[in-house]
Amino acid sequence: MIEPESVRRDRLRMVAARQGGVFSAADAAGCGITRARMRTLLQSRDWVRLARDALAERPVVELAGRDPRATHALQLAAALLSLRRDAAAVKISAACVWQLDLTRAVPACPLVVRPAGSRTGGRTERSVRVLRAGPPGWRLATVSGVATTDLARTVVDLARTWPHPEALIAADSALRIHGGDQLHQMHAVAAACSHWPGGGRRVAGVLADADPRSESALETLGRLAMRRDGLPPPRTQCWVGEFRPEVRTDYGWEAQNTVGEADGRVKYTSADVLWKQARREERLHDLGFAVVRFDHAGTQRPGELGDRFRRAFARARPGRGRFWPDPPGWKPGVRPADAPPFAGIAWWLWDPTQLSRLWDG
Secondary structure (H helix, E strand, O other): OOOOHHHHHHHHHHHHHOOOOOEOHHHHHHOOOOHHHHHHHHHOOOEEEEEOOEEEEHHHHHHHOOOHHHHHHHHHHHHHHHHOOOOEEOOHHHHHHOOOOOOOOOOOOOEEEOOOOOOOOOEEOOOOEEEOOOOOOOOEEEEOOEEEEOHHHHHHHHHHHOOHHHHHHHHHHHHHHHOOOHHHHHHHHHHHOOOOOOOOHHHHHHHHHOOOOOOOHHHHHHHHHHHHOOOOOOEEEEEEEOOOOOEEEEEEEOOOOEEEEEOOHHHOOOHHHHHHHHHHHHHHHHOOOEEEEEOHHHHHOOOHHHHHHHHHHHHOOOOOOEEEOOOOOOOOOOOOOOOOOOOOOOHHHOOHHHHHHHHHO
């Protein structure tokens, strides 16, 4: 009995999923797809060639296209498959693999590094930039078949080479997505890299400021702006309410009876969301809290946040509300990234609509 092509292609999809979403002609042949059929699928654009010998199905390319980091990660997977030599993602390419928050554009070519002793490096090939080989002990990990520097090494590399705000945004997101216990590993890597260019104080400053409770780049920038303007350090992601934890706010100052909200406009895209937000803010005022909202522009103007929050501190009066500990079962920064059926599959291959249905259910 002849095996249907749909079965052969499903088997190839499983191979691709273990390689970051890409496959080679040899992979396709191993799944029983003939060379002639491969040519037809490429000509019809059912398959897309991403590198010299790295292909992907068109729906995978379109799915990755929703996020520049996902597109970059897919290109990286293709480049590593095409190289056929030991190499791993590094710096911003590794940050894309780990799904870290970025405030700069990803490069056109993925960045990879080869192990110490490699004669090649420091050049750009057709679809990848190969950096000079790193020293021994450079800490590798594999994300769904894609080799990369591990999370701690990736964050330390960014802290060594990026401005403090950008590096802190990446560090906060690493702790939020992958767990606050990663901070210990980052300190260990920082100690080993302290004599490298940019190591030492720069890295120590980023790790000292990192907060796993920060849920967005805007919240991270808000904390930095508050410190710049001389405000007392806030509690992040704190719960307030009358008889129980009711509302979670981005920042809180218990002594001043004031809360702050990083107001990302992208959140308010529907009438239902706007209505819920209005009811939420009404409840905060009813509890007696002074509320200050700010956007990205507010973090860039020195003194603005400090003036606004100090005025809020001055007008705040004790009310019915109080600050509460985190509710039982709620953990900051925890995301269901490893829950079935997505365990072991690279994040850039997840369908956001399926994720939404799964988590909401």
